[in-house]
Amino acid sequence: MRTLLAAALCLAATATGCGATVESAEDARSPGVTLTNCGREVTYDKVPERVVTNDVGITELMFALGLEDRMAGFAMPDDKGDLGRVPWKDGYDKVPWLSKDQLTKEIVLDARADLVVAGWNYGFREDGGFTPGALEKLGIPSYVLTESCRNGRTKTSRGIMPPLDALYTDLTNLGRLFGVEKRAEALVDGFEKQIADVRAKAPKGADRPSVFLYDSGQDTPFTSGRYAAPEQIITEAGGVNVMHDVADSWTTAGWESVVERDPDVIVICDYGDVSAERKKKFLLSYAPLRDVSAIRHRRIVALDYADLVESPRNPSAIARLGAYLRTVAGQG
Numbered sequence: 001m002r003t004l005l006a007a008a009l010c011l012a013a014t015a016t017g018c019g020a021t022v023e024s025a026e027d028a029r030s031p032g033v034t035l036t037n038c039g040r041e042v043t044y045d046k047v048p049e050r051v052v053t054n055d056v057g058i059t060e061l062m063f064a065l066g067l068e069d070r071m072a073g074f075a076m077p078d079d080k081g082d083l084g085r086v087p088w089k090d091g092y093d094k095v096p097w098l099s100k101d102q103l104t105k106e107i108v109l110d111a112r113a114d115l116v117v118a119g120w121n122y123g124f125r126e127d128g129g130f131t132p133g134a135l136e137k138l139g140i141p142s143y144v145l146t147e148s149c150r151n152g153r154t155k156t157s158r159g160i161m162p163p164l165d166a167l168y169t170d171l172t173n174l175g176r177l178f179g180v181e182k183r184a185e186a187l188v189d190g191f192e193k194q195i196a197d198v199r200a201k202a203p204k205g206a207d208r209p210s211v212f213l214y215d216s217g218q219d220t221p222f223t224s225g226r227y228a229a230p231e232q233i234i235t236e237a238g239g240v241n242v243m244h245d246v247a248d249s250w251t252t253a254g255w256e257s258v259v260e261r262d263p264d265v266i267v268i269c270d271y272g273d274v275s276a277e278r279k280k281k282f283l284l285s286y287a288p289l290r291d292v293s294a295i296r297h298r299r300i301v302a303l304d305y306a307d308l309v310e311s312p313r314n315p316s317a318i319a320r321l322g323a324y325l326r327t328v329a330g331q332g
Helices: 002-010 056-064 089-094 105-110 132-137 163-177 181-201 229-237 255-261 276-285 314-328
Strands: 033-037 040-044 051-054 071-075 097-099 115-120 142-144 210-214 222-224 250-252 265-270 300-304
Touching (some): 033 142, 056 089, 056 115, 056 163, 105 132, 132 142, 163 181, 163 229, 181 314, 210 255, 265 276
Parallel strands (some): 051 071, 071 097, 115 142
């Protein structure tokens, strides 16, 4: 399925052999670009030249848009899978890896950043004081990942639109900011077509398998409500997120709610010190889950972390999960 994603990306890439004619980052529009970010208008006085990003999905948004030359570096833990297999390997080879922890004001200042692209719980956090407001006081603009936008239900609840809309919004906004609108449009069009192809083959009605997203946690599972990327990844692939009624993005739930909802399939988010195989062994051995359909039939599949947070890998993840769900559709 990575071939499908590469084909979609080829619409927007400038690499030799793709045959696409798009503008370069050097063609960036004149200063004074106003964007709507997390529900408010933000004006950027100049086209950034030393962007610092946090985490894999946000970093790959920049790479997918061909903006490596506009980057001063990124921060990312080294537990996010084999980066040598992704379509943007050259970006990782070219852009400095500033930290294998979270961004800090010191890292950003040392990099002489003129824009920080991060998100709430994707770098931005109140503890430690690394917030858009704190950066603004240092004279450094920021752009907040739309999947992570706070929505006012609580002080920390996130998500203001469907996750794929958030992806397309960020690609479009960043395309405008850096003057690569055609490249962003080609990416979005290619992704929409790829997802439409999966949707056309997806199970329908009562045949749609129910799916629980398992990120981590033993006493209390960390999962996805309807505002994080797994919601639409599962839905477009032909499944039903059993936590759809949870009005939040990434959040905790109780095991009793998982048992009550009896998912047909469990999707493991593969990252961190605990491997997907260890997570699977835990799920299969955890006594309260023994009667859950996914456990009884051993229907457990893993996707990479970068597949399941907002990133240009989302369409490929939908295609791969869709292929799996079609094999179990209608089996109960």
